[in-house]
Amino acid sequence: MFELGFLGTRAPFFMDSVTLIVAFLPLLVAGAISLAKAKKYKLHAIAQMVIFAFSVIVLVYFETGVRVGGGFNSFMDGSSVSHSYAFFVLILHIIIATITLLIWGISLIRAKHFLQTGVHKLLGRVSFVGIVLTSLSGIWVYLILFVY
Numbered sequence: 001m002f003e004l005g006f007l008g009t010r011a012p013f014f015m016d017s018v019t020l021i022v023a024f025l026p027l028l029v030a031g032a033i034s035l036a037k038a039k040k041y042k043l044h045a046i047a048q049m050v051i052f053a054f055s056v057i058v059l060v061y062f063e064t065g066v067r068v069g070g071g072f073n074s075f076m077d078g079s080s081v082s083h084s085y086a087f088f089v090l091i092l093h094i095i096i097a098t099i100t101l102l103i104w105g106i107s108l109i110r111a112k113h114f115l116q117t118g119v120h121k122l123l124g125r126v127s128f129v130g131i132v133l134t135s136l137s138g139i140w141v142y143l144i145l146f147v148y
Helices: 013-037 041-068 071-076 083-109 111-117 120-146
Strands: none
Touching (some): 013 041, 071 083, 071 120, 083 120
């Protein structure tokens, strides 16, 4: 988990793995959304649930690695970026990711009800935008911590 990663930076393996998964998450979700657009609603529902569950597992793996690895300050060692700027970006990323995870989870749990009220599509769009922003801000944090 803590051996040197594979992206050519000083990041540990788990951080490279999670960053790669987060980078591709919007593409996976876009694929699941395309199933709904093709009126393959059952496959759309299954894909969304699998991607969501996988994302939660990745999040637990990431959080475990961060805690065992010494936390933000430990990973900040070696970065040329100011601590306050990096911390601001991290907090922004956490806020975006948390809100996105909550909205995405609620839209999955309440999908049938929201379909009847017309809210599901709106929450899906908001979730997708949040997933894209989570991906971009997560990559931003990675670059701050391990590249610059």
